[in-house]
Amino acid sequence: MPKYLLLKHYRGGPEQHRPFPPMDQWEPADVEAHFAFLRHVNEMLEKSGELVDVQALTPAQTWVRYGGPDSAPVTTEGPHPETSDLVAGWYLVDVESHERAVELASYISSEPGPGGGPLCEWIDVREVMSH
Amino acid sequence: MTGEPHRLDEGALRVLVPQVLAGLVRRGEDFDAAEDALQEALLEALRVWPDAPPRDPRAWLTTVASRRLVDARRSETARLRREETTYAEPRPLAPEEGDDTLFLLFCCCHPELPPASQVALTLRAVGGLTTREIADAFYVPEATMAQRISRAKRSLHGRRLERPGDLAVVLRVLYLAYTTGHVGRVGLAAEAIRLARQLTLATDEPEARGLLALMLLNHARLPARLDAEGRIVPLDRQDRALWDTREIAEGVRVLQSALAMQADERPPGRYQIEAAIAALHDDARSADETAWPQILAWYDDLVALTAHPVRQDPAAVLGRAVAVGHVLGAAAGLRETDRLRDVLGGRHRWHAVRGHLHELDGDPEAAAVAYAEAARLATNVAERDHLVRQAAGARAAVAGRGAELPADPQPLP
Numbered sequence: 001m002p003k004y005l006l007l008k009h010y011r012g013g014p015e016q017h018r019p020f021p022p023m024d025q026w027e028p029a030d031v032e033a034h035f036a037f038l039r040h041v042n043e044m045l046e047k048s049g050e051l052v053d054v055q056a057l058t059p060a061q062t063w064v065r066y067g068g069p070d071s072a073p074v075t076t077e078g079p080h081p082e083t084s085d086l087v088a089g090w091y092l093v094d095v096e097s098h099e100r101a102v103e104l105a106s107y108i109s110s111e112p113g114p115g116g117g118p119l120c121e122w123i124d125v126r127e128v129m130s131h
Numbered sequence: 132m133t134g135e136p137h138r139l140d141e142g143a144l145r146v147l148v149p150q151v152l153a154g155l156v157r158r159g160e161d162f163d164a165a166e167d168a169l170q171e172a173l174l175e176a177l178r179v180w181p182d183a184p185p186r187d188p189r190a191w192l193t194t195v196a197s198r199r200l201v202d203a204r205r206s207e208t209a210r211l212r213r214e215e216t217t218y219a220e221p222r223p224l225a226p227e228e229g230d231d232t233l234f235l236l237f238c239c240c241h242p243e244l245p246p247a248s249q250v251a252l253t254l255r256a257v258g259g260l261t262t263r264e265i266a267d268a269f270y271v272p273e274a275t276m277a278q279r280i281s282r283a284k285r286s287l288h289g290r291r292l293e294r295p296g297d298l299a300v301v302l303r304v305l306y307l308a309y310t311t312g313h314v315g316r317v318g319l320a321a322e323a324i325r326l327a328r329q330l331t332l333a334t335d336e337p338e339a340r341g342l343l344a345l346m347l348l349n350h351a352r353l354p355a356r357l358d359a360e361g362r363i364v365p366l367d368r369q370d371r372a373l374w375d376t377r378e379i380a381e382g383v384r385v386l387q388s389a390l391a392m393q394a395d396e397r398p399p400g401r402y403q404i405e406a407a408i409a410a411l412h413d414d415a416r417s418a419d420e421t422a423w424p425q426i427l428a429w430y431d432d433l434v435a436l437t438a439h440p441v442r443q444d445p446a447a448v449l450g451r452a453v454a455v456g457h458v459l460g461a462a463a464g465l466r467e468t469d470r471l472r473d474v475l476g477g478r479h480r481w482h483a484v485r486g487h488l489h490e491l492d493g494d495p496e497a498a499a500v501a502y503a504e505a506a507r508l509a510t511n512v513a514e515r516d517h518l519v520r521q522a523a524g525a526r527a528a529v530a531g532r533g534a535e536l537p538a539d540p541q542p543l544p
Contacts (some may be wrong), residue, residue: 025521028524029315031520035516058510
């Protein structure tokens with residue numbers, strides 16, 4: 001069975017289908033509904049036997065490169081351009097097909113947003129190469 | 132026996148692990164080899180004991196582990212064949228169990244090992260947990276944890292393992308195991324408490340009792356710390372009926388005995404002080420009845436333990452700022468945090484404390500901003516979600532709106 005990484009982004013990707021404010025500015029009930037949906041997705045993927053891993057990343061980003069034999073590593077901690085890609089987290093799923101991965105990503109993207117309607121967030125679907 | 136299949140008491144088995152291992156190491160076996168041999172003996176015990184329980188489990192484990200050591204040596208070199216009989220016969224062991232625990236803790240918490248290895252080795256060699264259980268608790272693959280443990284054992288190879296070790300390191304390792312257990316899946320918190328309890332039997336150091344008391348007094352509140360959906364419930368909103376009163380009573384008793392043992396000329400150490408603060412929280416029947424002036428006095432003592440508390444003990448100075456806010460007013464608490472901004476302003480906890488103090492000050496707008504910043508900086512998912520909720524709740528309070536219950540999500544067909 002192929003594995004897919006379903007990536008969520010803090011920023012980057014296609015233009016937001018439905019722009020929304022940061023979650024701390026939502027109605028408390030909408031925040032609860034959103035978190036409840038995320039819990040539900042985890043449980044659903046566990047029950048279906050498709051979940052391999054789920055992780056969230058903090059938004060802090062440090063770029064690092066080798067600085068040479070006698071130098072410290074070279075780092076840049078931003079701020080990075082608003083257009084640059086910033087991954088927020090992922091589901092790693094083990095599924096029957098690419099179609100199933102797309103179906104799951106679309107479902108995840110239906111997560112409720114402010115006002116209760118679907119957020120329609122873009123999900124980045126990437127196939128993991130097998131060994 | 133009742134004729135039913137004999138059930139292995141894993142708790143009793145695990146208590147034997149440090150005793151047998153200490154016996155082997157004391158008689159001169161290499162820690163690394165002895166630990167491997169004992170693990171094999173334990174596997175053998177799980178296989179054999181249900182049908183044929185030994186009369187003396189400790190002697191059985193010692194004998195089997197000794198045979199394994201001989202086997203290992205035989206396969207390494209034939210030159211040692213002469214010694215087989217000597218090693219195959221277990222020597223009588225003195226029943227100094229508390230002492231064994233301390234000895235092994237000093238081995239596992241060798242100051243030259245990195246902290247992650249100290250914790251892993253302690254849980255395995257003293258706690259008797261399997262590599263798999265330890266790996267699960269730290270969310271790493273089993274192979275990674277196996278490698279970490281064997282590297283730690285290899286670096287102990289050939290070192291003289293004798294007392295006295297550094298008790299402060301042992302206490303820190305046990306506390307690290309405890310706090311890891313608070314967020315992890317496996318019952319590490321309970322295991323750390325069990326080890327701390329054993330440690331108090333082996334040493335008269337009041338800080339060992341202080342640590343045990345601190346763990347008990349915090350652990351007592353664990354059932355109220357998360358709701359049914361796994362959401363964090365802050366201390367002032369917890370259902371205090373869920374707190375474990377038996378554990379609180381034991382914690383208070385242990386703390387009192389620690390403080391009574393403390394020599395007059397030496398002030399109580401950090402674990403006793405933190406336990407005293409925890410005890411005062413546990414003692415309040417409601418959040419409003421919390422004895423904040425006494426808590427503040429203990430925080431003053433805690434902060435006085437280090438030369439540069441803002442850098443060396445940020446949790447203490449931030450806890451103290453909250454206590455100041457409750458005793459002298461929110462504005463005074465906020466002024467305390469102002470002084471800490473340069474050093475701690477980049478930490479999520481600094482912003483979370485500010486959010487709490489702004490709420491206390493009746494300023495939900497400033498609280499919302501502080502909580503949102505704290506959420507952005509948080510590194511734990513449950514904590515981040517909690518801070519987002521706090522921010523959204525404070526913002527709703529600004530607009531005079533209340534919280535409603537969410538609708539259930541629609542299932543995926």
